Amino acid sequence: MNNTIVSYFLQFEEFQTVVTKLSEITGANATSLVAFVIFAVAAVVVLGALATVGGLGTYAERKISADLQMRQGPNRVGPYGILQFLADGVKMIMKEDIVPRHADKLTFNIAPLLCMLGVMATFAVLPFSSGFTMTDLDVGVFYLIGVSSLVGVGIFLGGYSSNSKWSMLGGMRGASQIISYEVPVTLSILAIVLLAGGMSFGTIVSAQGAWPHQWFVLHNPFTFIAFIVLFIGVLAETNRAPFDLPEAESELVSGYHTEFTGMRFGFFALAEYMEVFVVCGVVAALFLGGYNVPFGLGEGTFLMEKLHIPAIHAKGVGQLLQVGSFVSKTLALYYVVIWIRWTLPRLRVDHLMTLCWKYLTPIALFNLVGCALWMFFFHGQSIWQLLGHLGGGHGGGH
Amino acid sequence: MITLPSYLFISFVLFICGLVVMIARKNIVAIMLGIELILNAAALNFAAYTKFINQNLDGHIISLFIIVIAAAEAAVGLAIVIRFYQIKESIHIDDATQLQS
């Protein structure tokens, strides 16, 4: 049985009594009913929260870009213009829904849905905290790579079906870019899987610590390079600048979603911003310690032992702290993504492929070998532990 | 109830669909779609027998190799299709009458 959000609740006695009471009332075993309800509520919460984050992403993008360019940015709707994304959403719903006359109806309709599906399916394994992970699959990272590649199919079909040459070129670039950059991304993730000894996010995150020197990004020089490679790769996979060739507005009008209007366009945009959040979360979980919180606050042991708070409250507070840790790391990376977008110029399409196949893929391959050798020779110790041994050998320990 | 015959029936349907696609279509890419269906039917059978009869993981390993081979086959096959299209400007199977152009 995988570790799921239900198994977090099932560890409390209070919860067990609720289940037994429900079983008495309904006359049948209510465990799976309760599990279903928990999953449904958690799914609604995660979807709602991440859709809001995706919407706020557009606002953040405009506000940060305005900041970088010494402008004001949106400031009319709500305080500091924070409700701008709601206004945009309402505008998109009210727009006319146009299907071009010679468009391929079926694929035109399912392309935005495939994009949304690919992004939303990744939420199932996103590790918000040790308890609040929808399900901690044993093949977590692998599953995430698999379902997120649906976005590539969606982009390609969106470009193909619109029957427009801008869309066609954008969709082609998007799909080729996504399947090319999947190679260095997967190889860099494999290096981390090698260090952590498992593909589930729970294993990977718990193999790291709360402090920066325990994170995988500073574990050894190879993982640091893997972090850089992975970050560049996910920028390309989510079609963000400087890799936003699929929607390069100065050459292809707006790329693969040129012909999409109304809510279909909204789906593409929302999927893009949510995917940026998801990949930033994945990078945070793989390299930046994920949801780890120092002093045992996350597991609630500190609160329980020092302050004698009951287990259910202590663990609840711990979960909240873990979610805060994860989300703050993710949003910091999100800021970096937007910052890069408004700082760097766009690459040319052949430079993009050169960067992927001639630089990132060989670097990621040798990096993987380097990580394997490091694991073999130093038995998985980080560089700080080795330095500690060195210092300890000379100075006689601390 | 989910038993072995239900999985066998699904893989049977997949296999027959793949066969019909391979024979009825004259487009090389469409024929490759049929090949993918047939390979999937075989892989599904191996996984089903692993669960219900054999219960060691050798069936999963063979399914994995089938997926690997399907990927290699698709890559090489589509490269051949694109090369064929460059030479003959057609992907009709009846135009593929020469081993060497």
Added chain:
Amino acid sequence: MFDQILFILSAVITMGGALAVVFSNNLMHACVYLLASLFGVAGLYATLNADFLAATQLVVYAGGVVILMLFAIMLTGGVQSTVNKFGIVKVPGMGNAKTYSAAGLAAVVISFVLFKILKNAAAMPAKGQMAYESTVEKLGGLLVSDHVLAFELSSILLLGALVGAAVIARPRHIKDDV
């Protein structure tokens, strides 16, 4: 309960997708239906507690094979002549009634053979079901112990396929006398 819902959904998607691949008249649509069918097969793997296989199916097919196929369809989708080099009208690329009846005949014959085989196979006594547990570690162990030769051979196969595909599809001068 959840098992059965997942199984029925996946089975419907798999078989519906496969049938749609057969009867679709548009190659691009057929490819999308194939994607649906392959997703259904991934769901079936999940009900067979083959979690690693399900994830591999998603990664290889959704991320690789289907996009490659879509690319090939797009790159070869131009206007094509309807007669061959002897001036005889070709069968349309997506088949016609004649090819479908031939295929149907073949399907009937093959399905009789398969029924004959599967009748015995389905009667094999099921030894009960495996418990749900992670297969990742066991598969990893098996791949580098019992099946290490096949594992290495498949890596050579993939390398050969990579180089071969790159060499075959490399643009060259097209001869004029074909």
